[in-house]
Amino acid sequence: MTAAEIVFVLLGVVALAAAVLVVTTRQLVRAALYLVLSFGAIAACFLVLTAELVAWVQVLIYVGAVVVLLLFGIMLTRAPIGPTSDLDSRNRPAAIVVAVATAGVLVTVLVRGFGDAYVDLGEPSTGSASGIGANIFRYWVLPFEILSVLLLAALVGAIVLSRTDIGPPKDGDG
Amino acid sequence: MVQTVDYLAIGPPLILALSALAALFLRHAAFVGLVLAGAGEVVLLTGGPRRTFCVDTSCSFVVDDFTLLLQTVMLIAGLVVLLMAQGEIRDTRLPAGEFHFLILAALSGAMTLAAGRDLVTLVVSLEVVSLPVFALVALRRYDGRSSEAGVKMFLVSVVSTAVMLFGISLVYGATGSLFLDRIGAVLATPSPLESVAGVGVVLVLAGFGFKVSAVPFHFWAPDTYQGSPVAVAGFLSVISKAAGFAGLVLVLVIAFEPFARVWGPLVAVLAAVSMTAGNLVALRQRTAIRLLAWSSIAQAGYMLAPLGAAGGGAPLDDLAAATIGYVAIYALMNIGVFATISVVGWIGRYGGGELDDYRGLARTHPLVAVALAFFLACLAGLPPGLAGLFAKIVVFQGTILGGYGWLAVIMAGNTVIGLFYYLAWATRLFAPLPDGVRFGRIARPVGVAIGIAAVGTAVMSVVPQLVLGISTGG
Numbered sequence: 001m002t003a004a005e006i007v008f009v010l011l012g013v014v015a016l017a018a019a020v021l022v023v024t025t026r027q028l029v030r031a032a033l034y035l036v037l038s039f040g041a042i043a044a045c046f047l048v049l050t051a052e053l054v055a056w057v058q059v060l061i062y063v064g065a066v067v068v069l070l071l072f073g074i075m076l077t078r079a080p081i082g083p084t085s086d087l088d089s090r091n092r093p094a095a096i097v098v099a100v101a102t103a104g105v106l107v108t109v110l111v112r113g114f115g116d117a118y119v120d121l122g123e124p125s126t127g128s129a130s131g132i133g134a135n136i137f138r139y140w141v142l143p144f145e146i147l148s149v150l151l152l153a154a155l156v157g158a159i160v161l162s163r164t165d166i167g168p169p170k171d172g173d174g
Numbered sequence: 175m176v177q178t179v180d181y182l183a184i185g186p187p188l189i190l191a192l193s194a195l196a197a198l199f200l201r202h203a204a205f206v207g208l209v210l211a212g213a214g215e216v217v218l219l220t221g222g223p224r225r226t227f228c229v230d231t232s233c234s235f236v237v238d239d240f241t242l243l244l245q246t247v248m249l250i251a252g253l254v255v256l257l258m259a260q261g262e263i264r265d266t267r268l269p270a271g272e273f274h275f276l277i278l279a280a281l282s283g284a285m286t287l288a289a290g291r292d293l294v295t296l297v298v299s300l301e302v303v304s305l306p307v308f309a310l311v312a313l314r315r316y317d318g319r320s321s322e323a324g325v326k327m328f329l330v331s332v333v334s335t336a337v338m339l340f341g342i343s344l345v346y347g348a349t350g351s352l353f354l355d356r357i358g359a360v361l362a363t364p365s366p367l368e369s370v371a372g373v374g375v376v377l378v379l380a381g382f383g384f385k386v387s388a389v390p391f392h393f394w395a396p397d398t399y400q401g402s403p404v405a406v407a408g409f410l411s412v413i414s415k416a417a418g419f420a421g422l423v424l425v426l427v428i429a430f431e432p433f434a435r436v437w438g439p440l441v442a443v444l445a446a447v448s449m450t451a452g453n454l455v456a457l458r459q460r461t462a463i464r465l466l467a468w469s470s471i472a473q474a475g476y477m478l479a480p481l482g483a484a485g486g487g488a489p490l491d492d493l494a495a496a497t498i499g500y501v502a503i504y505a506l507m508n509i510g511v512f513a514t515i516s517v518v519g520w521i522g523r524y525g526g527g528e529l530d531d532y533r534g535l536a537r538t539h540p541l542v543a544v545a546l547a548f549f550l551a552c553l554a555g556l557p558p559g560l561a562g563l564f565a566k567i568v569v570f571q572g573t574i575l576g577g578y579g580w581l582a583v584i585m586a587g588n589t590v591i592g593l594f595y596y597l598a599w600a601t602r603l604f605a606p607l608p609d610g611v612r613f614g615r616i617a618r619p620v621g622v623a624i625g626i627a628a629v630g631t632a633v634m635s636v637v638p639q640l641v642l643g644i645s646t647g648g
Contacts, residue, residue, distance in 0.1 A: 105373065106373070109369050109370055110344075113348070113366065113367045113369055114347070114370070140234075140294060141179075141227065142235055142290075142295055143295050146286055146295065146298045146299055149191050149194075149279055149282060149283065150298065150302045152195075153302065153309075154305055156198070157306055157308065157310075159272075160272040160276070160309055161309055161313075161315070165267070166267060166268060166269065166314070166315055
């Protein structure tokens with residue numbers, strides 16, 4: 001095993017353990033913080049794979065935006081800070097069975113399919129910002145432009161859902 | 175290398191996206207945009223196939239007969255949705271600009287999806303169809319059921335997208351390409367990664383199953399239809415579903431063709447379960463909107479049936495043509511039903527009303543009642559609703575062509591069940607008017623909407639060859 005492989009496996013173990021803790025912990029805030037750990041470990045995995053742009057996007061969007069949004073959500077909805085018993089649903093055994101079965105199928109298929117195959121990356125710049133940028137704006141312009149419609153629709157949708165003046169006229173306000 | 179852009183080919187969705195922006199500020203911009211996009215379709219119809227956003231020989235955006243048929247049907251359905259929404263927007267003080275914007279944005283996504291020929295474009299435009307609809311479903315904020323419907327649809331849709339993305343990543347890992355035609359070429363040659371690609375195909379199929387609300391991925395549909403404005407329920411039931419089927423047909427027929435023996439039997443089972451469960455539950459419904467929700471689940475089963483026969487070795491193009499023909503005809507007749515219930519259901523409260531509320535409609539509004547009865551006859555596949563009958567025949571033909579006799583038998587049984595509840599509804603229209611019941615006046619836009627849907631369905635009844643027999647790549 002090379003040093004890169006050992007680091008990769010260790011990061012994978014950290015990501016997996018943190019992900020398991022996210023769903024097993026009884027405290028909402030801790031779940032969000034374990035999520036940071038899991039996302040961070042995955043970002044580091046991307047770095048080991050020389051996909052530096054994806055790694056920073058992972059940090060910026062998932063750790064930076066999504067988890068902060070989660071924490072704000074917990075804060076603003078006055079969710080209990082201490083341990084809560086209703087974080088465990090009664091479907092727990094069924095969920096465990098489904099999760100283990102899905103993981104079993106995927107791991108078996110991936111290991112059998114790829115095994116210890118190595119992919120030759122060619123020039124090392126494929127994962128860099130300039131490489132990905134050139135790819136997006138040369139070959140993937142169409143999805144990029146469609147995304148602009150998606151983002152605008154998300155913005156307008158969020159604004160319209162926060163309006164309070166919607167509804168049939170009530171008595172007295174014509 | 176710089177990609178060249180054929181602006182005429184991307185014209186219709188581009189016009190819709192731009193007019194969506196204008197519709198935020200101007201009242202009639204939405205209708206102007208729809209008419210301009212329709213003009214663009216007419217220009218495209220007169221020319222040959224167009225391809226743009228190409229990398230070497232593979233193109234991301236292709237306008238062929240398949241694309242044009244779906245885009246035209248979606249445009250007509252979108253026009254009907256906007257027209258029938260006018261009354262509800264006024265009466266419940268929904269924000270008109272935002273409503274128009276969200277509908278047009280979703281519509282432009284649906285039109286792009288019909289033309290997309292790579293997995294990234296398909297997924298992104300599928301999201302453009304779904305995301306504005308979350309906001310539209312939850313728009314009636316004063317009603318708790320509306321918010322519940324929005325959240326339910328949001329969760330299901332997000333999960334389905336995640337499942338589909340995982341499947342796509344597996345397919346990409348196994349084939350090294352995202353263009354549908356290249357994936358098809360790679361999958362056709364044997365490789366040690368076949369099992370990975372197979373799991374990817376199944377996951378993508380499951381993701382689309384959610385989008386077209388096939389059983390067992392259907393449980394969000396009835397509650398969502400009930401909680402949303404009638405026009406939005408019509409959008410979900412027709413345009414979202416047509417978009418889902420467009421993506422499904424493109425992915426299965428072009429990219430996953432070599433794996434037909436893997437996905438064929440799965441789709442066949444999905445089809446059989448969807449139509450049976452949908453029809454049996456629809457039998458017990460008392461309200462119009464829930465009946466339509468369950469009937470649209472059952473109709474999704476009919477649409478899947480020809481694709482399910484793909485495992486039998488029949489030519490895939492014929493099977494895809496049967497599915498797409500059914501989708502096109504279903505879109506016109508089903509949007510017609512939604513347009514009529516948006517009139518009738520507004521007596522007293524919103525959302526389509528109960529089936530018994532439709533008693534005696536023919537006494538006061540004979541034209542509307544006849545139109546509704548015609549649409550229902552089409553959905554049941556019974557003359558004079560010849561459009562529905564032709565669609566059913568094509569689907570049966572496709573199923574038998576693939577050698578799936580058992581599926582055809584299940585379909586026949588389900589057609590009889592469907593006949594029962596559609597006709598039970600239609601006969602109520604012609605019952606004597608109960609005492610003290612009055613139907614409101616029909617607003618002009620809604621009348622126009624019903625008229626467009628009726629003319630469209632009538633044309634399909636006379637010249638069904640317009641939409642039948644059109645497959646991908648033509």
